[in-house]
Amino acid sequence: EVHLVESGGGLVKPGGSLRLSCAASGFRFRSYSMTWIRQAPGKGLEWISSIGSGSSYIYYAESVKDRFLISRDDAQNSLYLQMNSLRAEDTAVYYCAKSRPPDYWGQGTLVTVSS
């Protein structure tokens, strides 16, 4: 059974940094692309970033480009999102999702950017 568990969310001040992690199990992690998607409170879904298998490609949304960094550790079956220069508008639940299109999703981790 596929499991994705996000962690690392929390309250951070504007301009601060956070690193999100996504622990994957139940599938051959190294063979799949992975994606981060976020959802601001009461709002719709926003694709943030995707990384291909073997880090064959990396793409970012314009809203996070140059501030966020996606990475993966296939040995640890883990996906990461390093978030720098955080802004109030980055406040959201952050989901990691497997594959393209995203067929399995984690439960999400809440990131709140506020002073």
Place this chain on the structure above:
Amino acid sequence: DIELTQTPLSSRVTLGQPASISCRSSQSLAHSDGNTYLSWLHQRPGQPPRLLVYKISNRFGVPDRFSGSGGGTDFTLNISRVEAEDVGVYYCMQSTHFPHTFGQGTKLEIK
């Protein structure tokens, strides 16, 4: 960026009656590999989204009362007989072109 426009944005349906959601893309979603990466997802309150349909019409572990159709820039999700568990928000998503994008969401309620 590709814009996906869903209609309606909300719908109230009687149990057992059909429902239909449209998703129109600002550009063709046909990929050079021959596939069209248009998906439908469902999100219940307080839950993560769940994939329902991928590549226009392929169901992902959902009952056959859900069906997807369309091509090019116009796509539709049909629910043949709405059940109580179908309430929530439905999103279309394109993963043909980066950045991937979502429709605004359609809220389905029971009358």
